[in-house]
Amino acid sequence: MTIRQIRPTPQFGRRLVAAAAVAVLVAGGSLATGGAASASTFDGASPSWPSNPDWQKYVQSPSSTKVRPVSVVATTGNVVNAEALVHPSDGQVATLTATTLMKESSPVTVALTDVSARYVRLDVTKLGLAPAGDNAGRYVQLAEIQVFGSDGTTNVAEGKTVTTSDSWTIAGWASHWLTDGVTNTDNGSATGWTTNPHPADYSGPIWATIDLGSVQSVKSVVLWPRSDTLSGDGRTASFPVDYTIQSSDSDDQTSSFSVRKTVTDQAIPPIPQEKGGASILLDYGKDVGGYPTFDVSAVSGTPTLLAGYSETRRQVSPKGDGIGPWASGDGNRFDTYRVAQPGRITNGEIQGGERYEMISLTSPGSLSLSAVGITYTPYRATADKYAGYFVSSSDELNKYWYNGAYTNEINQVPIGTVGARWNTEGGSLDVPGTKAGTAVGLLKTGRNWTDYVATFKTKIVANQAGWVVRGSDPNNGYLLILGASDNTDPAGGANTLQQFSISNGNFQSIGKVALATP
16 A cells, blocks of 8 residues: 655745645555555555545546436527436437528618618728638628618618629629628628738728619618628628718718718627527536437428537537547548437447537427437546555645546547447438448447348438348458349349358459339
């Protein structure tokens, strides 16, 4: 047994240790004799030191391989009863409902007083931030300009004619989209108005004029920013900084316009917010890792389920934390599933360290989850597996020590844990890939079976489905391939069953038989 007393040295005590802590490190046996550890007293021990310290409470490995989240951090969009995923029980589900996704920007409203006009002009004299990755220059880029009349609710500019000093017609950008009624620029077609690129200090002329068709009472002008991209530093791009709102009630000649409002140093509008989706951010309480699972109890439509994984709250996003994935596990820090029916979804590859999990719906539909979790795969060192222990009179020091032990444990996986990628969705096994030895799910308990009958159904996703029998390992056995009625593989043929022998990863055709058309 090793007994160690920790005391701060005089010169470093106040810098390195806030308070002296008495500590004991007990190994599995006596260093001197190799025998069993025994209790002992030592100089400096606290009079209140317990005879049987409760070190087990600091052990962090989960008690089961089934790990559940411990809290709901946040939800967005249409989410009902998210807490059901923390306290799963019969009949309780969390439901997410999504509509068509779009990004909605935050408009800037310019209020006007006692203005009557047929022509309304935006005149820009200072440009905003450049879009990320665009080194051509600066722009004015707007999704929409709205002009509201005396009632404050009717957009009298919608559908009206637009003229501009400068317009670049490209990839959905054109001046006539400035009054089409669409207030976002990520719709894929009618984007908005963009100028040509200009130097950062360009002061004009840059203007856009809307012909209202007749003299109208104008109460406000609303400018909608670009919503499909941001600046290089993550802010709203291409929104004007200095500009005026001008009007004319006679014609659209520049000399006829009067300045109605001058804006300088316009604050950059908030970044666009995604609307239509739904998400739940879950906290597992500590870093875990393994195979993510999702129990779908009901589904409407065919929504897309996106699950992102992160070790920190600050870095979490719908697509995870962006950290390089674990080399032997999932190649991404997120997984995407197109859900068509109820059932359990089990991811085919291990997600490495994660504490936070963001579950999102990214396409229209509704999804009810009765449970989510992680099938824990790292080495699970529960207290009964410890050969010794560390304990001190400092609760904080104890936590530090066992945090370190747990970090070491989650960097290990038992032999045979990491296999080929195959998902289960809706009660079906999905085995993607065709490379020999990588797409075979081998039932280890059946390795030595000699005569057996296996009955199953297979859904052919494209062209063919295959399965192996009498497989001693993924590279040896017999492969049968069933060709679909629309199979385009010339070597197989439609409605055909082929048989191959596999020896050390090499395929040899045994024969094939034509099947009746179903």
